[in-house]
Amino acid sequence: MAMKRVSRRNVLQRGAGLAAAIAVPCFTPCLRATRAGTTAGERLTMGAIGLGGQGMHNLKSFLTCEDLRVLAVCDVDANHLQRAKQTVDAAYGNQDCNVSRDFREVLARDDIDTVLIATPDHWHAILAIEAAKAGKDIYCEKPISLTIAEGRAVADVMQRYGTVYQSGTQRRSNACFRFGVEIAQSGLLGRLRELHCYYHNGPTCPPQKPEPVPDGFDYDLWLGPAPYEPYTPRRCHGTFRWLYDYSGGQLTDLGAHFNDLAQWANGTQESGPTEYEGWAEFPKDGLFDTPVRFGVVATYPDGVRMIIHDETEPGRGPRGNKFVGTDGWVSVDDTGKVTASNDEIMRRLSGAQRGYEYMMGHHRNFLDCVKTRAKPIAPPEVAHRSTTTCHIANICLRLGRKLTWDVGAERFVNDAQANGMMARAMRSPWRL
Structure with a gap:
């Protein structure tokens, strides 16, 4: 309570x-x-x-x-x-x-x-x-x-x-992406079959020599609960997300957005897929250790598939989502461009649903909900379930095998090694 x-x-x-x-x-x-x-x-x-x-x-x-x-x-x-x-x-x-x-x-x-x-x-x-x-x-x-x-x-x-x-x-607060979700939920696409999530490839980085910590930077506090490693500039700030100690590469950076929209479109915001399989190419050496190339297929109990791509389809455009059903499809990308399989869908697109607004609506929703105590558009249970799909994808790729997930119990089925990767040790004295 x-x-x-x-x-x-x-x-x-x-x-x-x-x-x-x-x-x-x-x-x-x-x-x-x-x-x-x-x-x-x-x-x-x-x-x-x-x-x-x-x-x-x-x-x-x-x-x-x-x-x-x-x-x-x-x-x-x-x-x-x-x-x-x-x-x-x-x-x-x-x-x-x-x-x-x-x-x-x-x-x-x-x-x-x-x-x-x-x-x-x-x-x-x-x-x-x-x-x-x-x-x-x-x-x-x-x-x-x-x-x-x-x-x-x-x-x-x-x-x-x-x-x-x-x-x-x-x-979630951008009108163009919400339009795609609404069309997926409207029945105009028929029965949903595929939820495509388009990311980018991950980067690589050559080996880096340790350097003195710059004046004015509390590197020990920056590391916090993460394992100790010698300081090098490319470990920190904007490039931290390509190291597994601090993030999960593109699978959590972009996946937290596009898997989330796929979950929403599919009406599975507080559940998720139950089977995961995929492939990945990891850096052969150097500082970064999250996937460079990858593809994951996550299947829901009813057969709907979330398909995670490391690159966009030829000619498709920037990162985004494409929702495909038995009777059509709708696609939205990060420029705010919306395309669809037929004119009936596009006629529903208003001028206000075109283009990409970066932040303001999401921040406004948060402040309004603080005042009213209403549930915001991206609440923690929904964020956790969507991010779980990203973490499972990473675990699947790191283990190199198919995984089965019990959505209710939030455990892998008959896989002690995968279950052991659901948490990580924290460097003392930090803890949850």
């Missing part, structure tokens, strides 16, 4: 308890008050954690919301931190934005209602769980987790604390 939420700004017994919590890796759950809802015009507050490329995209969009005030920014890289502070201060015309290198200082603040989490993937679960325990509502970049077990933990904790959690799968 979700915990009832009342005003989080009247949290009891904060001072000494949270001051002590900052000195340890994780918060201890405690009695705390939470938000029950706000008036439509009330201004919310936010702390932003993780301000590299995607974090700054999110931050700049949130700064356009008149009913939100960003009070603090947090990053382990001093350069990112300074850039973020300058951006916030410029937006508000003052010098008030607080800066922090440690996320625990942001979570301890009683005047912050919401947090933006845009760190590398291996931090998403820990940060989201600690933010929920601290009484914050959460906008967290995708994927929801580094592992299946982490995703299950995040979804359960958000339910337990009554947290409004929006996954950063912003294509």
Whole structure:
């Protein structure tokens, strides 16, 4: 049962308890008050954690919301931190934005209602769980987790604390992609047969020599729960996603979007496929270790297939989705282009459903739901189930064999090795 939420700004017994919590890796759950809802015009507050490329995209969009005030920014890289502070201060015309290198200082603040989490993937679960325990509502970049077990933990904790959690799968709020989903669900395609998800190939990187950690970069905190490795620039920041210690390559980077839309189109947002098989080419050497070329077919109990491609079809265009039924198909790509098998489908496409809007609708939905306590368009259980399809695809490719998944039990069937890959050890002292 979700915990009832009342005003989080009247949290009891904060001072000494949270001051002590900052000195340890994780918060201890405690009695705390939470938000029950706000008036439509009330201004919310936010702390932003993780301000590299995607974090700054999110931050700049949130700064356009008149009913939100960003009070603090947090990053382990001093350069990112300074850039973020300058951006916030410029937006508000003052010098008030607080800066922090440690996320625990942001979570301890009683005047912050919401947090933006845009760190590398291996931090998403820990940060989201600690933010929920601290009484914050959460906008967290995708994927929801580094592992299946982490995703299950995040979804359960958000339910337990009554947290409004929006996954950063912003294509759910883009009218062009929603049109494709609506057509798939409308019956115009007949019975669905195939859910195509088009990504890109993964990159490679030659071996990298260890380097001194740059001044102003807390590399140990950046690693956090991940295994220790010597610092090299291409391990961190924008290229972290090509290393399995921190992410899952294209399968979780783009899969968190396009598998999610396929699940939605298929009406299986809180379940998923039960059989997975595929092929992959991994880097032969060098720093990166996630798949370069790959293909996966994930089959649902009714025979519908989710087909994951590493490249788009010749002449098809950019990454996106194509939903194919017995009576037709509809396709949407990342330029906002919509195509379909017949004119009847295209006649339903309005001018407002053409083109690609990057972020704003998704952020607006999150803030509105924080105020009303409604379920956002990308809630944690849905994000977990979609991301699970990505993690299983990766496990399938790393093991090099077909896998059977029990959707209800969230376990692999008769495969102890695959079940052992559902979670990963965390470097001490970090834990969920």
